[in-house]
Amino acid sequence: MSIDRTSFESLYNGQPRWEIGRPQKALLDIADHITGAILDSGCGTGENALFFAKRGHLVTGIDFLEEPINIAKQKAVERGLTANFRVMDALKLAELPDRFDTVIDSGLFHVFSDEDRQSYVDGLSLVLKPGGRFYLLCFSDEEPGTIGPRRVSEKEIRETFAKEWHIQSIERSRYEVRPDPNDPSFKDGGPKAWFVVVGRVTS
Numbered sequence: 174m175s176i177d178r179t180s181f182e183s184l185y186n187g188q189p190r191w192e193i194g195r196p197q198k199a200l201l202d203i204a205d206h207i208t209g210a211i212l213d214s215g216c217g218t219g220e221n222a223l224f225f226a227k228r229g230h231l232v233t234g235i236d237f238l239e240e241p242i243n244i245a246k247q248k249a250v251e252r253g254l255t256a257n258f259r260v261m262d263a264l265k266l267a268e269l270p271d272r273f274d275t276v277i278d279s280g281l282f283h284v285f286s287d288e289d290r291q292s293y294v295d296g297l298s299l300v301l302k303p304g305g306r307f308y309l310l311c312f313s314d315e316e317p318g319t320i321g322p323r324r325v326s327e328k329e330i331r332e333t334f335a336k337e338w339h340i341q342s343i344e345r346s347r348y349e350v351r352p353d354p355n356d357p358s359f360k361d362g363g364p365k366a367w368f369v370v371v372g373r374v375t376s
């Protein structure tokens with residue numbers, strides 16, 4: 174089952190754990206390898222997107238909720254950065270007129286059901302230029318417990334990208350989250366995650 178809009182709306186009414194006020198370290202570490210125009214899919218309030226905008230990339234951030242997109246737009250203004258933020262469902266990427274060299278996904282992929290995951294990946298292949306790359310940071314099945322989104326196994330990732338994609342790397346990583354004194358889960362740098370680089374095969 175996907176995590177639905179209402180659940181995300183109520184999470185944004187509080188202080189979501191993923192709102193760390195800076196880009197994810199996994200993305201900082203590979204920033205020099207990222208090229209061209211970027212789509213940040215499920216961008217939230219835009220810390221990752223704005224980091225790449227500051228580095229001179231043409232960046233589009235999409236999120237299906239208005240509230241985080243409004244905050245992302247406001248941050249761009251306050252920081253004097255240019256980025257295109259729009260409210261949009263990542264399961265409808267076919268509606269995006271633009272094509273990208275890079276898509277980043279920090280924390281979205283793991284919210285989808287098996288069925289939605291496949292539609293999402295079909296949409297990614299439409300918006301990524303041939304030879305483009307998809308950078309994914311998602312919860313790993315090595316993270317114990319059930320709090321938060323579903324855990325994703327390396328096998329599921331390999332199966333998802335078996336056709337028309339080339340998996341360049343799958344590495345153990347962490348999805349950084351805000352410490353919460355009332356919630357002991359996700360210690361030691363955040364939940365265990367996979368950091369995956371996938372290339373769209375040139376057709």
Ligand SMILES: C[S@@+](CC[C@H](N)C(=O)[O-])C[C@H]1O[C@@H](n2cnc3c(N)ncnc32)[C@H](O)[C@@H]1O
Nearest residue numbers: 181191215216217236237238262263264279280
């Ligand atoms: C865990 S948060 C990650 C936010 C941001 N990428 C980050 O790492 O800080 C997941 C985001 O995906 C958004 N989202 C969930 N389902 C979506 C969908 N179908 N289309 C677009 N955005 C979605 C949520 O509103 C939320 O902002």
